Amino acid sequence: MAKNGTQKSQEKAQEIYLTAAQIFFTKGYNACSLNDIAEALNITKAGLYYYVESKQSLLFEIVNLGLDSVDREVLEPARNIGDAEERLRFIIFNHARLCAGGNHAVIIISHEINELNFYQREEVLKRRRDYFDFVRNTIIELQNEEKLTEVDITTATFTLLGMILWLSRWYRPNGKMSVKKVCEDVCEMALRSLLREKN
Amino acid sequence: MAKNGTQKSQEKAQEIYLTAAQIFFTKGYNACSLNDIAEALNITKAGLYYYVESKQSLLFEIVNLGLDSVDREVLEPARNIGDAEERLRFIIFNHARLCAGGNHAVIIISHEINELNFYQREEVLKRRRDYFDFVRNTIIELQNEEKLTEVDITTATFTLLGMILWLSRWYRPNGKMSVKKVCEDVCEMALRSLLREKN
Numbered sequence: 001m002a003k004n005g006t007q008k009s010q011e012k013a014q015e016i017y018l019t020a021a022q023i024f025f026t027k028g029y030n031a032c033s034l035n036d037i038a039e040a041l042n043i044t045k046a047g048l049y050y051y052v053e054s055k056q057s058l059l060f061e062i063v064n065l066g067l068d069s070v071d072r073e074v075l076e077p078a079r080n081i082g083d084a085e086e087r088l089r090f091i092i093f094n095h096a097r098l099c100a101g102g103n104h105a106v107i108i109i110s111h112e113i114n115e116l117n118f119y120q121r122e123e124v125l126k127r128r129r130d131y132f133d134f135v136r137n138t139i140i141e142l143q144n145e146e147k148l149t150e151v152d153i154t155t156a157t158f159t160l161l162g163m164i165l166w167l168s169r170w171y172r173p174n175g176k177m178s179v180k181k182v183c184e185d186v187c188e189m190a191l192r193s194l195l196r197e198k199n
Numbered sequence: 200m201a202k203n204g205t206q207k208s209q210e211k212a213q214e215i216y217l218t219a220a221q222i223f224f225t226k227g228y229n230a231c232s233l234n235d236i237a238e239a240l241n242i243t244k245a246g247l248y249y250y251v252e253s254k255q256s257l258l259f260e261i262v263n264l265g266l267d268s269v270d271r272e273v274l275e276p277a278r279n280i281g282d283a284e285e286r287l288r289f290i291i292f293n294h295a296r297l298c299a300g301g302n303h304a305v306i307i308i309s310h311e312i313n314e315l316n317f318y319q320r321e322e323v324l325k326r327r328r329d330y331f332d333f334v335r336n337t338i339i340e341l342q343n344e345e346k347l348t349e350v351d352i353t354t355a356t357f358t359l360l361g362m363i364l365w366l367s368r369w370y371r372p373n374g375k376m377s378v379k380k381v382c383e384d385v386c387e388m389a390l391r392s393l394l395r396e397k398n
Binding site: 027028030031110114149150151152154155156158159161162163165166167169170171177181182185186188189190192193194197 | 226227229230309313348349350351353354355357358360361362364365366368369370376380381384385387388389391392393396
């Protein structure tokens with residue numbers, strides 16, 4: 001957590017979180033130290049301690065930053081979309097965009113949370129569950145509209161999220177395929193996997 | 200690696216690998232020691248060293264055991280299936296069955312391989328690539344038969360594997376849903392996500 005409230009300090013804290021998220025993702029949380037992070041940021045370890053209390057609190061800040069991005073760019077706008085199918089399409093495309101676009105704070109939400117302490121973990125699991133339930137309820141709406149195929153709702157929700165979250169494991173944003181194209185394809189596959197044929 | 204060739208010793212080695220795989224999966228490779236594994240097996244650390252050279256060599260044995268299972272139960276039987284759609288259905292269902300059934304040696308194939316040394320990692324990546332290419336080639340066959348939707352082949356292959364591999368993250372084999380039912384649903388979703396409507 002930033003130790004003073006100025007905007008400059010907050011921006012520096014954000015830069016630290018995003019760099020640390022990338023290092024945690026690449027090397028694994030356990031395999032890297034605050035020294036590695038200070039080095040990547042070209043600051044001293046004492047300088048880093050001005051912004052973070054410990055490696056664990058840094059991880060907690062990063063996960064929350066990622067969850068904030070999902071709230072702001074996926075969940076909140078989706079709440080304003082009345083039609084369930086259109087809402088699901090929005091959720092898939094925009095969550096995929098965050099994962100494929102290389103936002104490591106978003107990617108880390110589904111990794112490493114075992115490294116948090118009990119209270120931090122409970123808070124993160126609560127936020128993840130809220131998101132899961134929102135997606136699940138959207139799928140239930142589609143079922144009520146008789147648009148859904150005959151699959152179990154829980155399996156459908158997790159498998160849908162698996163397609164999206166797996167992007168961070170294989171897609172490289174600097175390769176020849178654009179983020180837009182890969183998200184469109186994942187969105188197309190995910191909707192086809194869930195929805196009945198329209199005819 | 201087992202240090203003698205008797206069957207009893209090989210069976211004990213397998214038991215060690217599967218227990219260790221479960222512990223690595225649950226706690227994370229970095230967070231657990233050979234002591235934890237010896238304790239779970241109720242043997243001494245010296246007893247464990249009779250079967251394994253080091254934590255890293257143990258991980259390598261486990262990953263290879265998992266890859267052997269995929270070869271034996273998915274890849275090899277699938278090679279004998281002429282029809283591409285039927286072959287893909289077999290691959291999805293049986294790979295899903297290994298992941299959902301709680302075979303931690305199979306699950307660990309897609310985790311932790313950064314912890315292997317260079318030569319071990321290259322060998323594992325080669326085996327994973329061979330599997331990926333086999334699935335990808337099956338999808339290309341479906342494209343040639345004009346059965347595939349308009350999605351990028353690489354995206355299709357990775358996203359399909361994501362649906363299957365994600366099972367190990369959420370599905371618990373002792374819950375109320377059977378392994379068979381969850382694998383059927385994932386299979387149904389995966390095929391729908393890829394194949395054109397039949398009419």
